[in-house]
Amino acid sequence: MKDFIKYLTSSREDENWGTYLTSAGLLRIPPETEYPSPTHPGGYFFTWENGRILQEYQVNYITEGNGILENNHGTFNLKKGDLMVTFPGEWHRYKPHSKTGWTENYIGFSGPAVGFFLAHKLFDPENPVISTGIHEEILDAFLRVFELIKTEPPGFQQIASGMLIKLLGYLVAFQKQKEFSGKEIAGIIEKARFEMRNEVDKNFDLEQFAANNNIGYSYFRRMFKNFTGLSPRQYFLQLKIMRARELLLTTDKSIKEISYLLGFESIYYFSRFFKQKAGTSPSEFRK
Structure with a gap:
């Protein structure tokens, strides 16, 4: 040119x-x-x-x-x-x-x-x-x-x-x-993301994951957030909301059942967090 x-x-x-x-x-x-x-x-x-x-x-x-x-x-x-x-x-x-x-x-x-x-x-x-x-x-x-x-x-x-x-x-x-680039932590973060996706229906122990990979949790959390823009907990919760959307649209499970299945401590916490991330309540989303 x-x-x-x-x-x-x-x-x-x-x-x-x-x-x-x-x-x-x-x-x-x-x-x-x-x-x-x-x-x-x-x-x-x-x-x-x-x-x-x-x-x-x-x-x-x-x-x-x-x-x-x-x-x-x-x-x-x-x-x-x-x-x-x-x-x-x-x-x-x-x-x-x-x-x-x-x-x-x-x-x-x-x-x-x-x-x-x-x-x-x-x-x-x-x-x-x-x-x-x-x-x-x-x-x-x-x-x-x-x-x-x-x-x-x-x-x-x-x-x-x-x-x-x-x-x-x-x-x-x-x-x-x-x-x-070239850092071991990048591979550990990818491993964490993979395991979170596979265990989205369970409670994933993030601190235990860090310990199993021989790194301190505070370092893991900081680097994970630098990598993804989200803390490990926020990332995992967003995966759960994505899974909740799928279950609301493709199954007849009740909101309470979905909340329990995804490991939320209560239906109220699940509904509040879902609305915060999705902009609407689970029941309104399903309509």
């Missing part, structure tokens, strides 16, 4: 969608080249001396070369495979090293729903560089957005915003996978 820079318009309909793109570009900056290009429009151009403040988010994937990013929280080195995030209203500046240049792939975006996705701890102005390495899925996500916005077909903002959310999901997933 050839280098390009594009600034995108958005309608009220696009903005009401919740997330919309504002800019995008692919730039190959050779060594010893002026940066940024003086052809940038006024709202985006900056000098190293002054930096800039944008009113949008940007994700910028460096696929060749090295450089530097500075914001109000510090100075951050950038290398091939790093992705930097800049935030609206935040002063920043960045540039490639003159000896290496770099290749940058960036997307600017905004909208009321963006904060929901970027509330994840991975996206932090104090740590704005995400070291993902070069991943085909991430690069392909950028390139698919670039291909789409070149022609701006009807509804392109809605499609592009979906692609962007998928990209952000990849970033979160790869960082989680990186945390557990």
Whole structure:
């Protein structure tokens, strides 16, 4: 794909969608080249001396070369495979090293729903560089957005915003996978999930499981939550609710029988927890 820079318009309909793109570009900056290009429009151009403040988010994937990013929280080195995030209203500046240049792939975006996705701890102005390495899925996500916005077909903002959310999901997933790659605890967590599913109709002793696998329960609980987003107990209870839904829809068992079968201490606790997770009571769900 050839280098390009594009600034995108958005309608009220696009903005009401919740997330919309504002800019995008692919730039190959050779060594010893002026940066940024003086052809940038006024709202985006900056000098190293002054930096800039944008009113949008940007994700910028460096696929060749090295450089530097500075914001109000510090100075951050950038290398091939790093992705930097800049935030609206935040002063920043960045540039490639003159000896290496770099290749940058960036997307600017905004909208009321963006904060929901970027509330994840991975996206932090104090740590704005995400070291993902070069991943085909991430690069392909950028390139698919670039291909789409070149022609701006009807509804392109809605499609592009979906692609962007998928990209952000990849970033979160790869960082989680990186945390557990090659570690014994990952296998233990998978074993726990397997056994929980097999014993969903029983009471699964989580502390005994940890002891049987020669790890402390507090460590197991913390790592399990990092891996799945849920504590082991919450995970197991959600499996029980999934099983309860199945039994309510496919059997004639009473709610009391299902509660007993799944090991809940009382029908009242079961009904309250079911409504909390399913949004409706077991009896209403069955209707």
